[in-house]
Amino acid sequence: MESSSSQQQLITPEDVLESLMNDGTIDAIRLKIITQLKANEELKNTTVKMVEQSKVLNTPGAEKQTKRELFDALRQELETSVLEKASKSVWELILDNNGIGKELSQTVEKVFCRLSGREPPLFPASVELEPEKGKEKETEENGGKEQENVMDNSDSSTKKRKFDEIGSEEGTDEVASR
Template sequence: MESSSVITPEDVLESLMNDGTIDAIRLKIINQLKGNEELKNTTIKMVEQSKVLNTPGAEKQTKRELFDALRQELETSVLEKASKSVWDLILDNGGLGKEISETVERVFCRLSGREAPLFPPDIVTLIEKEKERIKGSEESKGKEKENENEHSDSTSKKRKFDQMNSEEGAEEVASRSSNPPAMLNDSSKIP
């Protein structure tokens, strides 16, 4: 039974928000960020190297003053790193990103009256394998081209300007260009 109305992304989002799915996904992202040791270590290093904490007299400030100053100094850079980590999670085809895609597809199918999944796992797997094969063949073509360029450079008879300049010497080249052209002798003058 297909519905006659068009299902928009906003319809899917509203459904995900109303049934608590967005909150559940948000909680999973937060828990995975909390477990991200690389993000923790980077943040700790940033705090340890902070100008605020390493300024003389910092020990006399209140915790609140230090926290506010640290936030002002580090908030943007820490949030940028956290944001990158979140996008890595969301776009991960094997973990949370896959779960998000499947959930959105399932809700879309339910709202539109279609049967899930729209893209069976075998097709998705085949598409991903084909993308990897194409990417691999492009990389190997790039390597072949690099090898050709390296080989052609070593067998080429042409010299680059820098090579000529270094072989002949900069002074010799300069003196040649400053000499006036030779005068034609009288016998070669045109009447």
């Protein structure tokens, strides 16, 4: 019976995203990411080197161009490579399991739990509820080999966690693209 009530309460990634957008969470996380990007000395230094080595600035006659002309030419020359480096840095922040990435995962989980009526955490570190149900089913199907299923279940719960993390990464990709 429990599965029928969970089917009625289907929460989509869009539902979670809409909630995060409406309550200001997306803006707050975006601000944290921007703050950390601005503090990223490696990214700053790389960008400065790229500008210093720019063909636009090192071409004879560049000093005669207006600031606007130089800026437009620099943007055309460097925009793609600078944005690629910035994008890579943003993804490192988002996927960091100790910083913003961890905060993002926890926030998404809390919102999902609130919307679905479940109690957090969905994936406790020690024992998971869902694999317990799976273990009972496997025990019945395999003629009562409960001891082996306990061992198999611990491996599968680890794999499930990784799969769920991958799913959350895809969700963040969707968030980033919006």
